[in-house]
Amino acid sequence: MSPVMSPVKFDVGSFRDRSARVFESEQAIYRTLNQESSEAWKRVSCQDFFQRRMSTGQIIPTTELSDSEIRRFLLPAEVTGVLKHERIPFISYPYEWPFALLKRATLLQLDLLTEAMTHQVMLKDSTPYNIQFRGTQPVFIDIGSFIPLVPNEPWLAYRQFCELMLFPLLLQAYRGIHFQSVLRAQLEGIPAKQFLQWIRWRDLFRPGVFTNGWLHAALERNAQQVSTSTVKDLKSSGFQSQMIQQMLKKLTRLVERLEWNPAATPWAATQWANYDASLPHVAEDLQEKSDFVRNVCQTHRRTLVWDLGCNDGRFSRIACEFATTVVALDQDHGCIERLCKSLEPEQRVILPLCMDLANPSPGQGWRGQERRRLEERGQPDLVLCLGLIHHLVLAANIPLPDVVCWLASLGGELVLEFPSKQDAMVKGLLRNKRDQYADYSLEHLVQELQKSFQVVRQVSLPSGERTLFHAIPQGKSKSADGV
Amino acid sequence: MLSLFAYFDPSAGSLLLQAFVGGAGGIVVIGRYLWMQFWAKQSTPVR
Numbered sequence: 210m211s212p213v214m215s216p217v218k219f220d221v222g223s224f225r226d227r228s229a230r231v232f233e234s235e236q237a238i239y240r241t242l243n244q245e246s247s248e249a250w251k252r253v254s255c256q257d258f259f260q261r262r263m264s265t266g267q268i269i270p271t272t273e274l275s276d277s278e279i280r281r282f283l284l285p286a287e288v289t290g291v292l293k294h295e296r297i298p299f300i301s302y303p304y305e306w307p308f309a310l311l312k313r314a315t316l317l318q319l320d321l322l323t324e325a326m327t328h329q330v331m332l333k334d335s336t337p338y339n340i341q342f343r344g345t346q347p348v349f350i351d352i353g354s355f356i357p358l359v360p361n362e363p364w365l366a367y368r369q370f371c372e373l374m375l376f377p378l379l380l381q382a383y384r385g386i387h388f389q390s391v392l393r394a395q396l397e398g399i400p401a402k403q404f405l406q407w408i409r410w411r412d413l414f415r416p417g418v419f420t421n422g423w424l425h426a427a428l429e430r431n432a433q434q435v436s437t438s439t440v441k442d443l444k445s446s447g448f449q450s451q452m453i454q455q456m457l458k459k460l461t462r463l464v465e466r467l468e469w470n471p472a473a474t475p476w477a478a479t480q481w482a483n484y485d486a487s488l489p490h491v492a493e494d495l496q497e498k499s500d501f502v503r504n505v506c507q508t509h510r511r512t513l514v515w516d517l518g519c520n521d522g523r524f525s526r527i528a529c530e531f532a533t534t535v536v537a538l539d540q541d542h543g544c545i546e547r548l549c550k551s552l553e554p555e556q557r558v559i560l561p562l563c564m565d566l567a568n569p570s571p572g573q574g575w576r577g578q579e580r581r582r583l584e585e586r587g588q589p590d591l592v593l594c595l596g597l598i599h600h601l602v603l604a605a606n607i608p609l610p611d612v613v614c615w616l617a618s619l620g621g622e623l624v625l626e627f628p629s630k631q632d633a634m635v636k637g638l639l640r641n642k643r644d645q646y647a648d649y650s651l652e653h654l655v656q657e658l659q660k661s662f663q664v665v666r667q668v669s670l671p672s673g674e675r676t677l678f679h680a681i682p683q684g685k686s687k688s689a690d691g692v
Numbered sequence: 693m694l695s696l697f698a699y700f701d702p703s704a705g706s707l708l709l710q711a712f713v714g715g716a717g718g719i720v721v722i723g724r725y726l727w728m729q730f731w732a733k734q735s736t737p738v739r
Contacts, residue, residue: 226699334700368706401705420713428712429705437732439704443711446724452714459713 216283221578229353242290246353253355258324267317269350270295292352298534300586303337304393305562305570307542308381308469309549314340315374317347319461326454331358335370344557345549361444364453371421372398382467383412387542389563396574401426417463471543494670499527501668501677502593505624506531511590517566518597522548528593529558540565567605589621599628602649603638609648610657617661623680627654632674651676
């Protein structure tokens with residue numbers, strides 16, 4: 210490989226911890242180490258538990274570059290080592306995860322920390338941004354977080370753990386509050402004071418709330434007057450590492466027992482819970498739709514498929530037989546939660562995420578680049594847009610040409626379902642609204658599709674009011690013709 | 693040795709809480725800590 214002669218450009222989001230920063234070069238992911246983090250890496254990487262966790266995929270597989278490999282890059286003077294990480298197929302963020310995935314990420318964090326401490330190793334932070342997913346399997350990616358344990362020092366990342374992991378889970382489990390919108394607005398998490406504002410008096414007696422919530426907030430308030438270092442004072446007072454381990458055991462038991470049942474509260478039950486029974490067209494069209502999707506998917510293997518408005522994930526399951534990664538997106542939290550729980554525990558293909566496609570995840574954080582917007586996280590080879598377009602146009606009021614333009618900008622092949630205005634669902638959407646949607650018609654759709662796509666196949670479904678399209682982006686269509 | 697690895701404020705309250713939930717040993721730690729704070733206040737001159 211030829212040397213990379215310009216200074217490496219660090220990932221804009223990798224700045225909080227200066228000792229280990231991430232950069233990308235030639236499609237590979239690297240992490241720089243300074244003097245302290247290099248020593249920590251040498252101490253930690255040779256440990257059996259670390260190697261075992263890497264081999265099972267719970268820690269991202271990582272190799273250390275040799276000196277000659279490091280010299281290919283133009284790095285700052287303080288860099289003394291470089292690690293190379295295996296690439297995660299699709300980056301997602303905690304404010305997109307359903308309850309089940311945040312719970313799995315939290316349990317992995319606690320499990321890793323518990324085992325690490327028995328080997329005199331600590332995790333310096335406890336943020337869900339250190340974890341990614343392959344399918345529904347959590348993977349710990351922040352190797353720089355592993356440091357030597359300082360004996361008898363309190364767990365410095367406990368507050369971060371509560372604000373970013375525990376409080377969101379407690380809020381959804383006990384109050385049914387979707388944490389995703391809160392975490393999207395507050396990248397640093399939910400402080401204890403704010404958490405308590407959402408808690409009712411009777412919730413104070415539920416597991417985990419009084420200690421981690423109320424007592425936490427009370428001690429924070431009272432400790433604001435202290436002028437000395439609490440870390441030093443606690444160490445001098447005889448704090449022991451076993452106290453952290455006791456706490457980790459309790460937290461693990463607590464999190465394991467947390468559950469969110471979308472159907473538990475009738476008025477909070479999500480709209481699409483019983484999609485099959487809700488409308489007549491669904492059963493009638495299902496077989497034809499499934500066959501159509503399967504025929505498209507099996508033409509060749511895809512690296513990345515997006516299933517927009519995935520509902521119960523039935524079409525994601527078809528796509529996953531012919532794809533490396535399927536990202537299943539829906540704004541209905543109940544559907545995504547059920548999909549998550551219904552998938553085989555070890556599967557690493559389908560990643561269910563909560564997302565309102567009329568308001569997809571934007572660029573966030575510092576300069577709007579610390580956490581990337583949806584469209585910047587990978588180009589899908591195939592986009593499934595089934596039972597969605599009428600919601601975007603008629604409910605979210607996005608003009609039809611804009612929707613098609615956005616789908617074209619994704620760059621992949623498209624499978625699109627279009628219900629006409631005579632369709633029962635569309636009639637329901639327009640029942641109490643003025644019909645201002647002159648552009649919502651089959652003719653307009655075909656016209657808009659042909660601006661950016663070549664329509665390969667068009668099929669009317671048995672119910673009579675829905676049409677399926679398979680379209681290939683122009684430019685790619687010539688190579689498709691040659692297949 | 694004091695850890696130099698934290699890049700964020702761990703908050704004094706969250707550190708104290710860990711001693712609180714640390715059982716009988718934690719109560720002793722809290723007691724000693726409060727005693728240290730008391731003497732630190734006593735020995736701070738009042739203007």
